[in-house]
Amino acid sequence: MLADTEICVFDAYGTLYDFGSAVARHRSAIGSSAESLTEMWRSKQIQYTWLRNSMGAYAKFWQVTGEALDYCLAAHGLSDRSIREALMTAYLALEPFPEVPATLAALKRSGMRLAILSNGNPEMLEPMVAASPVSDAFEAILSVESVGVFKPDAKVYRLVEARCGVKPGKVCFLSSNCWDAHGAAHFGFPTVWVNRGGAPDDGLPGTLAAQVKDLSQLPSLLGVS
Amino acid sequence: MLADTEICVFDAYGTLYDFGSAVARHRSAIGSSAESLTEMWRSKQIQYTWLRNSMGAYAKFWQVTGEALDYCLAAHGLSDRSIREALMTAYLALEPFPEVPATLAALKRSGMRLAILSNGNPEMLEPMVAASPVSDAFEAILSVESVGVFKPDAKVYRLVEARCGVKPGKVCFLSSNCWDAHGAAHFGFPTVWVNRGGAPDDGLPGTLAAQVKDLSQLPSLLGVS
Numbered sequence: 001m002l003a004d005t006e007i008c009v010f011d012a013y014g015t016l017y018d019f020g021s022a023v024a025r026h027r028s029a030i031g032s033s034a035e036s037l038t039e040m041w042r043s044k045q046i047q048y049t050w051l052r053n054s055m056g057a058y059a060k061f062w063q064v065t066g067e068a069l070d071y072c073l074a075a076h077g078l079s080d081r082s083i084r085e086a087l088m089t090a091y092l093a094l095e096p097f098p099e100v101p102a103t104l105a106a107l108k109r110s111g112m113r114l115a116i117l118s119n120g121n122p123e124m125l126e127p128m129v130a131a132s133p134v135s136d137a138f139e140a141i142l143s144v145e146s147v148g149v150f151k152p153d154a155k156v157y158r159l160v161e162a163r164c165g166v167k168p169g170k171v172c173f174l175s176s177n178c179w180d181a182h183g184a185a186h187f188g189f190p191t192v193w194v195n196r197g198g199a200p201d202d203g204l205p206g207t208l209a210a211q212v213k214d215l216s217q218l219p220s221l222l223g224v225s
Numbered sequence: 226m227l228a229d230t231e232i233c234v235f236d237a238y239g240t241l242y243d244f245g246s247a248v249a250r251h252r253s254a255i256g257s258s259a260e261s262l263t264e265m266w267r268s269k270q271i272q273y274t275w276l277r278n279s280m281g282a283y284a285k286f287w288q289v290t291g292e293a294l295d296y297c298l299a300a301h302g303l304s305d306r307s308i309r310e311a312l313m314t315a316y317l318a319l320e321p322f323p324e325v326p327a328t329l330a331a332l333k334r335s336g337m338r339l340a341i342l343s344n345g346n347p348e349m350l351e352p353m354v355a356a357s358p359v360s361d362a363f364e365a366i367l368s369v370e371s372v373g374v375f376k377p378d379a380k381v382y383r384l385v386e387a388r389c390g391v392k393p394g395k396v397c398f399l400s401s402n403c404w405d406a407h408g409a410a411h412f413g414f415p416t417v418w419v420n421r422g423g424a425p426d427d428g429l430p431g432t433l434a435a436q437v438k439d440l441s442q443l444p445s446l447l448g449v450s
Contacts (some may be wrong), residue, residue, distance in 0.1 A: 048427075050272070051429060054374075054377045054378045055377050056379065057430045066428075067428030070428050149279075154280070154281065182276075183280055186282060200299035202269075202273075203273065203291075203296050205277070205280055206280075
C-alpha cells in the first residue's frame with residue numbers, strides 16, 4: 001500500500017513541529033505547573049476543535065488556541081498576562097523535531113512529493129514553516145481554513161486530492177496524533193502513526209498502515225532510502 | 226429566560242446519575258490507579274464521541290464506552306478481563322446523585338415537565354432509569370440513537386421539540402458537562418451548567434443562563450420552590 005505513495009502529507013503540530021520544546025523555554029516563568037499546563041493546553045485546544053466541529057461553529061485555530069490557553073491558565077490559577085503572551089508567541093515559532101530536516105531531504109532526493117495538512121490557519125502556519133529550516137520542502141501548505149471545519153472531518157482530508165491532484169490511495173498521511181491518523185485512515189489514506197510518546201492505539205475507526213517511533217523510519221518504510 | 230420554562234431536560238451521566246461512586250465500589254480490584262483510570266475512561270469516552278461525530282462514524286454509546294475502557298486499561302497496564310466486565314456492568318446500574326430524587330419531586334409537584342436527553346443508547350439508558358428511585362419522573366427518555374450522532378450536534382438538541390413539542394426557548398437544559406451545556410446554549414436552550422467539580426468555564430460558543438453547584442438549587446432558580 002505504502003509502496004504506491006506519490007505524496008507524503010504531514011500533520012504540522014506535534015508531527016513535524018515540536019510544541020513541547022518551545023513551551024519548555026518558558027518553564028521558569030510558569031513555575032511548577034509548566035508541564036501540567038502545557039499538556040492540558042494541547043488537550044483542550046484539540047478538544048475545542050472537535051466540539052466546534054459538532055456545533056458547526058468553526059473559528060480560526062489561533063482563536064481556539066487562545067481560548068484553550070485561557071481555560072488552562074484559569075484552571076492553574078495563573079493570571080499573569082505575560083505568560084499568556086509568551087506562550088502564544090512560542091506557538092508561532094516552533095522548531096521541527098531533530099530528525100525532520102534530514103528525513104525530508106532524503107524523501108525529496110528520491111523524488112517524493114511533500115505537503116502539510118494542518119488545523120492551523122494560514123496566518124499562523126505559513127510564517128512558522130517559512131522561518132524553519134525545512135521551508136522549501138513542501139509543494140503545498142494546506143489549511144483547514146478553506147473548508148471551515150477541523151480534522152478529522154472528511155472535508156479536510158479531501159483537500160489533498162483537490163489541491164495536489166493525488167488520489168487518496170496514493171497518499172501517505174503522517175500524524176503523531178492518533179485520532180488524526182485514524183481519521184485519515186478512515187477517510188482512505190494509507191496512514192502512518194508517528195507514535196512519539198509510545199501511547200496505546202486509540203479505539204477509533206480507521207485501520208493504520210504502520211506505526212513508527214519518529215519520522216527517521218519513513219524513507220525505509222516507503223522503500224526510498 | 227428561565228422563568229418561561231415548560232420542561233426541564235437533563236443530561237443523564239454525571240448530571241443525574243453518578244458515575245464516580247459506582248466505579249468506586251471496584252477500587253480495591255483495580256488498585257492504586259483506580260482514580261486515574263476512571264478519570265481517563267470518562268475523558269476518552271467523551272472524546273471518542275466527538276471524534277466519531279467529525280468522522281461521520283456513529284456507533285452505540287455502549288460500544289464507544291467499551292472501546293474507551295479498553296484504551297484506558299491498556300494505558301494503565303491492566304489486562305484482567307474481570308475488571309473490564311465489572312466496570313462495564315457498573316455503568317449499567319448507576320445511582321442518582323443524593324439531591325436528585327427530592328429535586329425532581331419538587332419540580333413535579335409544581336407541574337414542571339421533566340425529560341432526559343442522553344448520549345446513551347436506549348438499551349443502556351432505559352434499564353438504568355427504570356431501576357432507579359426516579360424512574361417515574363420523566364415523560365421522555367430521549368437518546369441520540371435515533372439521530373445517529375452524539376452531542377453537541379444540533380440534531381440531538383432538536384429531539385426535544387420533535388418529541389416533546391416544546392420550543393427551544395421554553396426548555397431549561399441541565400448538564401454537568403460544560404461542553405454539553407455550551408452546545409445546548411449555542412443551539413438555543415436556556416441552559417444551566419451543573420458545575421459539580423467547581424471547574425473553570427470552558428472557552429466555547431454558547432452563553433450559559435446560570436451555573437449551580439448541584440441540582441438542589443434548581444427549584445428556586447426556576448421560581449417553583
